[in-house]
Amino acid sequence: MAENKNITVDSKIPAGPVAEKWTNYKAHQKLVNPANKRRLDIIVVGTGLAGASAASTLAEMGFNVLNFNIQDSPRRAHSIAAQGGINAAKNYQNDGDSVYRLFYDTVKGGDYRAREANVYRLAEVANNIIDQCVAQGVPFAREYGGLLANRSFGGAQVSRTFYAKGQTGQQLLLGAYSSLNRQIELGKVKSYNRYEMHDVVMIDGRARGIIAKNLVTGKFERFAAHAVVIATGGYGNAFFLSTNAMACNCSAAMACYRKGAWFANPAYVQIHPTCIPVHGDKQSKLTLMSESLRNDGRIWVPKKLEDAKKLQEGTLKGSQIPEEDRDYYLERRYPAFGNLVPRDVASRAAKERCDKGFGVNNTGLAVFLDFSEAINRLGKDAVAQRYGNLFDMYEEITDVSPYEEPMMIYPAIHYTMGGIWVDYELQTSIKGLFAIGECNFSDHGANRLGASALMQGLADGYFVLPYTIQNYLSDQITVPHFQTNTPEFDEAEKQCIEAEQALLNIKGKRSVDSIHKELGHILWDLVGMARTKEGLEDALGKLKALRKEFESNLFVPGEAGNGMNVELDKAFRLKDFITMGELIAYDALNRNESCGGHFREEFQTEEGEAMRDDANYFYVACWNYEGDDNAEPTLIKEPLEYEAIKVQTRNYKS
Amino acid sequence: MANITVNLKVWRQAGPKEQGQFKTYTVATDTDTSFLETLDILNEQLVEKGEEPIVFDHDCREGICGMCSLYINGHPHGPATGATTCQLYMRRFKDGETITVEPWRSAAFPVIKDLMVDRNAFDKIQQAGGYVSFNCGGAQDANALPISKEAADLAMDAASCIGCGACVAACKNGSAMLFVSAKVSQFALLPQGQIERARRARAMVKRMDELGFGNCTNTGACAAECPKNISLSNIARLNREFINAKIKD
Numbered sequence: 001m002a003e004n005k006n007i008t009v010d011s012k013i014p015a016g017p018v019a020e021k022w023t024n025y026k027a028h029q030k031l032v033n034p035a036n037k038r039r040l041d042i043i044v045v046g047t048g049l050a051g052a053s054a055a056s057t058l059a060e061m062g063f064n065v066l067n068f069n070i071q072d073s074p075r076r077a078h079s080i081a082a083q084g085g086i087n088a089a090k091n092y093q094n095d096g097d098s099v100y101r102l103f104y105d106t107v108k109g110g111d112y113r114a115r116e117a118n119v120y121r122l123a124e125v126a127n128n129i130i131d132q133c134v135a136q137g138v139p140f141a142r143e144y145g146g147l148l149a150n151r152s153f154g155g156a157q158v159s160r161t162f163y164a165k166g167q168t169g170q171q172l173l174l175g176a177y178s179s180l181n182r183q184i185e186l187g188k189v190k191s192y193n194r195y196e197m198h199d200v201v202m203i204d205g206r207a208r209g210i211i212a213k214n215l216v217t218g219k220f221e222r223f224a225a226h227a228v229v230i231a232t233g234g235y236g237n238a239f240f241l242s243t244n245a246m247a248c249n250c251s252a253a254m255a256c257y258r259k260g261a262w263f264a265n266p267a268y269v270q271i272h273p274t275c276i277p278v279h280g281d282k283q284s285k286l287t288l289m290s291e292s293l294r295n296d297g298r299i300w301v302p303k304k305l306e307d308a309k310k311l312q313e314g315t316l317k318g319s320q321i322p323e324e325d326r327d328y329y330l331e332r333r334y335p336a337f338g339n340l341v342p343r344d345v346a347s348r349a350a351k352e353r354c355d356k357g358f359g360v361n362n363t364g365l366a367v368f369l370d371f372s373e374a375i376n377r378l379g380k381d382a383v384a385q386r387y388g389n390l391f392d393m394y395e396e397i398t399d400v401s402p403y404e405e406p407m408m409i410y411p412a413i414h415y416t417m418g419g420i421w422v423d424y425e426l427q428t429s430i431k432g433l434f435a436i437g438e439c440n441f442s443d444h445g446a447n448r449l450g451a452s453a454l455m456q457g458l459a460d461g462y463f464v465l466p467y468t469i470q471n472y473l474s475d476q477i478t479v480p481h482f483q484t485n486t487p488e489f490d491e492a493e494k495q496c497i498e499a500e501q502a503l504l505n506i507k508g509k510r511s512v513d514s515i516h517k518e519l520g521h522i523l524w525d526l527v528g529m530a531r532t533k534e535g536l537e538d539a540l541g542k543l544k545a546l547r548k549e550f551e552s553n554l555f556v557p558g559e560a561g562n563g564m565n566v567e568l569d570k571a572f573r574l575k576d577f578i579t580m581g582e583l584i585a586y587d588a589l590n591r592n593e594s595c596g597g598h599f600r601e602e603f604q605t606e607e608g609e610a611m612r613d614d615a616n617y618f619y620v621a622c623w624n625y626e627g628d629d630n631a632e633p634t635l636i637k638e639p640l641e642y643e644a645i646k647v648q649t650r651n652y653k654s
Numbered sequence: 655m656a657n658i659t660v661n662l663k664v665w666r667q668a669g670p671k672e673q674g675q676f677k678t679y680t681v682a683t684d685t686d687t688s689f690l691e692t693l694d695i696l697n698e699q700l701v702e703k704g705e706e707p708i709v710f711d712h713d714c715r716e717g718i719c720g721m722c723s724l725y726i727n728g729h730p731h732g733p734a735t736g737a738t739t740c741q742l743y744m745r746r747f748k749d750g751e752t753i754t755v756e757p758w759r760s761a762a763f764p765v766i767k768d769l770m771v772d773r774n775a776f777d778k779i780q781q782a783g784g785y786v787s788f789n790c791g792g793a794q795d796a797n798a799l800p801i802s803k804e805a806a807d808l809a810m811d812a813a814s815c816i817g818c819g820a821c822v823a824a825c826k827n828g829s830a831m832l833f834v835s836a837k838v839s840q841f842a843l844l845p846q847g848q849i850e851r852a853r854r855a856r857a858m859v860k861r862m863d864e865l866g867f868g869n870c871t872n873t874g875a876c877a878a879e880c881p882k883n884i885s886l887s888n889i890a891r892l893n894r895e896f897i898n899a900k901i902k903d
Contacts, residue, residue, distance in 0.1 A: 053790075060789040072711065073777050075817055076719045092797060128793070135793035137786050137846040139810040146800030164810055170718055171813060178785035185781040193774065216766060245714040280655075282687045284694055285715045393717065396734070396741050397688075462790050511701045513694070557701055563669060564767050566709055567701060 001590055002634045004624065009638035012423040013117040018644040019100075022121040025424070026467060030474035037062035040473055041225040041481060043210055045197045045252055047074035049169070049454060050437025051231030052176035053461025059188035060179070061466060066223055067180070068195045068212055070247050075177045078233060078245040079457060082169025083290035083390070084153060085161035086133075086454040088126040093150050097158040099123045104645060106452060109155040109342050110417070110445020111596035111612065112647045113268070115620070115640065117424060118442045125463040126455050130162055132462055136175040140164050152295055153450035155342040155652075161451045166290055166389050172454055176461070195221075196569065197252040198496045200228060200259050200433060203488050207259075207433035211492050215569060218561050220496050222489045224482030227432045227469060230256060231461070234416035234438040236269070238577040238584070239528070240520025242413035243275060243288040253420055253439050254576040261428040262622035262636060264421035264441035266580070267587035267598045270448055271529050272414035273299075273346035276397055277366040281517075286412040287397060289369070290390055291450040294339045296374035296383065297407070299346070300326045301358040301367050311360045318360060318368050318406040329353055333607075337652040344447040344597045344610075345652060347411035351529050352608060354410075361408050370406035411529060415453060417444040417597060418587070421622045421638075425468035426460060429622075434469060436460035441620070446596025500560040503571045508553030512570040515550050519574070519581055522546065527585050532601045536589040543582045547629070550578060579629050586623065586633060593617045614647055655686045658749040662696060664708055665756045667765050670772075674765065678752070685745035689732065690715060690722065692744055710769040715740040717881065720816030723823070724769055725756040730820035730879045738818065738881040758823040762830070762866045773819050775865040776833060782861035783854040784837045786846050805843050812839040814882045821876035821884075827868030832876040834862050835892035836884050842895050852899035859896050 014021040014028075032040065040063050044055040047069040055067040069077060089102035103123035107114055130148070134140065140162050141149040150159040164171040183189040194215040201209040201224070209224035235250035236242040257263045274289045302308045303325050310316035329349055331338045341349075350367045353359070360366050375383050380403060384391070391402045398408070420428050420435040422442055427434050437457040444452065526539035558565040594603040594610035595617070603611045620638040659682045667674030681699070683692040690712050697707035713721035717738040724739045726732035732742045747753060755769065763771040813836070821832035838855055841847025847854070870889060877886040 057790045071713060071719075071721055072773055073817065075777075076713055076721050078714060078719070080720075081714045081716055081718050090796070130796045131793035132790055134796040134799065135786065135788055135846060137809075137841055137844050139806050139813050139840065139844065140796075141810075142801055142803045142806040144803050146802055147797050164813075167718065167814065170816075171810070174813065178780070179790070181777070181781040182785045182787060184777075191777075193777075245719060247713050279686050280684070282683070282691050282695060284688070284691050287716050392736070393741070396737055397743065399686075399743075399745060466790075511698055513698060555701065555704075557704055558706055564709055564770075567707060 001586060001632055004634045004636050007636050009622065009636060010423065011115065011638060012425055014424065018116055018120045021117050022124055029467065029471045032470045032473050032477060034062050036477040038064070039477060040064065041066065042227050042229060042469070043223055043225040044068070044229045044231060045210065046077065046231035046233065046437070047177070047180070048077035048079035048231060048233060048437060049173055049176060049457030050461045051077070052173065052180045053458050054229060054231060054436055054465050055189055056176060056179035056183050057462050057466045058469070059183035065183070065189040066192065066225060067189050068192045068197060070194070070196050070215070072193050074180055074191060074193070075174060077173060078248050079173045079454070080170045081245065082454055083166045083288065084292040085151065085163035085168045085451040086129065086172060087153065087160050087449070087451040088130045088162060088455065089123055089160060090127055090130060092148060093159045095158045097160050101158065102126060102160065105156050106443070106449060107445065107645050108650060109449035110447050111610065111650055112445065113265070113595055113640070114445030115442055116642050116644060120644070121464065122443050122456060122459050125459045128463055129455065129458045133172060133175050136178060138164065138171045138175040151292060152340060154291055154294065154340045154346070155449040163292065166292065166387065169454060172458065176458070197232070197255065198572070199255045199492050201488055201492045202259055202430070203486065206431040208482055209484065209489065211496050213496070216564055218563050218565055220493050222484035222493060224484050226473060226476045226479060227434065229434045229436060229465065230420065230439055231437045232439050234419065235580045236413045236416055238519065238580045239413040239523045240516050241278065241283065241286050241524070243272060243286050246285065249573040249576065250580050251573050251576040254579055256420055256428060256430065256433060256435070258625050259430060260625065261430045261433060262421035262624055263418070263583055264620050264622050265418035265587065266583045266623065267591055268417035268446045268596060269413060269584065270343060270415040270417060270597045271347045271411045273343055273350055273411050274369060274409045275412035275414070276394065277361055277363065277408055277410040287393070288414060289394060289407065289409060291343070293369060293387060293390060296386070297339065297369040297371050298328055298373055299330050299339055299367055299369055300328045301353045301360060303327045305357055308358045308360065312362055312364055314362065318370070319372070319404070327358070334652045336654050341652045342447055342449060347529060348599060348608070350411055366408040366410045368406035369409045371402055372406070375403065415448055417441065417446060417448050421620070425471060426465050427468070427472060432472065434465060436465050446598055497561070500568060500572065503554065503556050503568060504560055506552065506554045506556070508555050510549070510553050510555060512554065512556070512567055512574050515546065515554065516574050516577065519546060519578060523581050523584065527581065527588055530599055530601050531588050533589065536585050539585045540582060540589070543578060543585065547578050550575065583623060583633065587621055590621060590635060591617055655684050657682065657684045658744060658747070660692070660744070660747055660750070661752040663752055663754045664769070666708070666768055669767060670764055683744050685743065687744050688715070688740065689726070689742040689744060690740050708769065709767045712740055717741040718816060720818040723758050723771065723818060723820070725758065725823060727754055730758070730823045731881050736881060736883050758819050760822045760828040762828060763819060763822065775867070776817050776819065778865060779830065779834060779858055779861045780837065783850070783857035786841065787850060799845060801845060809840045809843040812836045812843070812884065812888055815884050816882055818881065820879050820881060822867065824875040824879035825868065826873065826875065827871060829870045829876070830862050830867040831870040831889050831892065832880065832884055834858050835888035838895055839888040839891045842891060851895065852902050855892065855895040855899045
């Protein structure tokens with residue numbers, strides 16, 4: 001892959017010690033005064049934790065906000081499905097937590113591939129998020145004394161996770177949605193439901209608007225603003241089966257990428273260890289079982305292969321296997337963190353056991369998550385109090401009660417650490433275009449710790465972007481409101497219409513889903529949990545062939561521009577998923593090391609742990625679009641610089 | 655797992671102003687497949703035949719986003735209790751069974767297409783007062799405001815509402831009282847909600863009435879059909895909140 005060495009990446013990290021950078025930045029950044037804020041329009045695409053919190057906060061400050069969401073209401077965004085919790089370094093449990101420790105755990109959890117300055121800022125504002133959410137009326141879990149309760153999540157040795165039953169994402173999102181509703185009522189936010197962004201409109205090298213499709217009328221509409229903020233989530237659905245919601249897609253991010261926004265670290269995909277295993281080819285999505293279950297659940301497979309065989313044949317049940325014949329492999333391999341190792345480590349360990357034949361269900365691709373010890377220790381009622389809703393959900397799907405038999409789980413695609421490249425101000429490589437939440441790349445490195453996605457989404461939306469965007473907007477105050485009847489908008493809309501018509505004109509034989517499933521298989525098998533050079537090259541060949549198949553043999557019924565056409569909308573997204581899949585494979589092939597969620601089989605220790613190559617790969621891989629989906633993207637490197645943390649091998653053993 | 659074949663009697667309606675009708679389709683599925691996945695299978699078959707797929711709302715498929723709806727065999731979200739349509743698995747149905755699938759039917763939720771309805775009225779009610787009016791940035795330390803576990807737990811139960819609209823669909827009057835009461839209760843139970851307590855109850859009830867929802871006659875169908883088991887006692891609390899607010903007028 002070609003590298004462009006002529007570009008020096010400016011990540012705009014402020015000077016000074018890491019703990020003072022954000023304070024210094026805020027003290028010296030440019031601001032927009034209240035009278036001028038009223039003159040500035042901002043488009044925010046997405047209403048998840050990042051999008052809703054940014055839209056409401058920007059409106060509270062006085063900006064005019066246009067806010068778009070793909071569903072029938074801002075409240076449906078997939079942040080709502082986050083179960084476990086949100087991290088903050090409050091140290092309410094008096095267990096030695098601090099901003100530095102949260103910062104350190106996050107950098108280490110990310111396998112030393114995150115940007116230090118961004119992570120420190122994240123850890124710093126995390127405490128403000130909890131204050132903000134409580135003031136909004138988010139009903140976090142509490143102790144009998146009335147103070148907030150905490151639990152533990154993977155990759156940490158302190159209890160710093162705040163939660164609302166197993167529905168923390170829901171409650172945080174409804175909190176942000178409530179603030180958003182207040183601004184909609186006040187007229188400061190205009191909310192567009194059932195709209196999907198198709199393109200970003202550039203005027204004189206700056207992002208000045210979007211083309212969005214009204215999904216009900218089927219027509220494209222034009223929207224202009226002084227700045228555009230993308231908060232459209234991750235690209236996990238490229239794999240077809242993932243824990244993402246059905247409408248989650250990467251098309252807005254791909255539109256930005258095609259217009260020149262770099263895409264950073266696409267190979268860093270998170271595979272969550274505790275999902276309900278795949279059961280058949282009719283399945284449409286995978287269901288996550290919260291990481292919080294690992295507080296009390298113990299993960300194991302049989303020690304004896306003959307027991308595993310009987311489990312696979314269905315002649316033996318997990319509960320019948322005696323204690324001495326169980327292999328609690330995480331506790332065995334990682335005594336210091338046990339069942340609470342980070343997600344990438346737990347996922348690989350599960351795959352290793354299953355690959356050796358110890359899988360516990362009919363497909364051989366499952367391990368046990370067992371609560372019998374917790375039920376004996378705490379009683380059934382206490383376990384039900386903590387995890388009841390998750391147990392019910394599991395039973396509804398599998399027809400097995402986790403109170404009676406251990407749960408069966410297996411890793412699945414869950415979150416994407418990679419995303420649109422942003423600098424310290426969350427601005428992309430396109431002027432006036434910002435990316436926040438899961439759709440940017442900045443804070444989690446090569447692996448995200450549990451309960452940190454909610455933290456990052458809300459940090460970006462409530463406490464970071466509303467400041468940093470002003471540094472950009474401060475010299476835009478004399479720019480009048482934009483019109484949408486310009487040649488730039490004409491051209492952008494024309495291209496959107498032509499692209500849709502091209503999909504309808506293929507008139508082939510295959511449905512969108514059948515091609516999407518094939519894409520998913522290629523990515524999961526060759527670009528998933530374990531990657532090799534040969535496999536990735538094979539994948540790139542197969543993806544090229546799949547694009548040809550898509551372009552020549554797709555069938556989309558109905559018409560464009562006249563009412564709702566769900567298949568057409570899915571086809572539009574699939575085209576981008578294929579390009580995204582290639583981007584993941586290019587990045588994975590380039591990165592000749594294993595780190596976090598990116599595991600190359602060639603680069604592992606004798607014990608099977610990920611082996612980084614800091615001498616050659618201590619950088620953010622930024623990919624630049626070369627004008628055509630069929631052309632290879634070029635690589636631009638942003639070298640990482642660590643001042644506060646000593647880069648070392650991750651150790652969860654002692 | 656067992657393979658089964660079911661007949662889906664589905665409401666088809668081309669647009670908001672078009673005349674709708676039932677159409678029956680036969681689909682082969684299995685007991686481990688979900689109800690929505692069975693609709694996916696049917697849609698694949700329709701697309702293969704060059705027909706328009708059935709439009710229905712769905713997203714997270716794990717019972718939390720509130721996007722899915724569907725009136726299945728006379729029940730919002732189908733026969734299972736405490737679960738949404740997306741959490742409904744085909745093991746609940748018999749081989750050869752005919753399953754009737756309709757959209758939410760309520761004046762306040764007009765049909766957009768087939769099984770998809772417009773629930774924007776719910777957003778508008780929330781916009782009238784479903785929040786604590788304060789700007790980001792000025793909050794005190796979270797533990798400076800102790801809240802009893804009982805109050806926090808009750809508020810959490812009320813806040814579990816997913817805004818799907820099953821309560822309205824279940825109600826013979828098309829009332830939105832359970833939905834409104836859940837949000838009013840959450841804030842009435844918490845200290846953060848006290849300052850705007852009366853104003854909120856007044857504003858949200860007024861908006862609900864303006865949007866064409868019916869009155870509550872305490873039948874309780876809403877709570878019985880609610881996929882999140884939102885309690886009917888929230889409606890009693892809403893009535894109390896509303897009367898108290900009116901007395902203050």
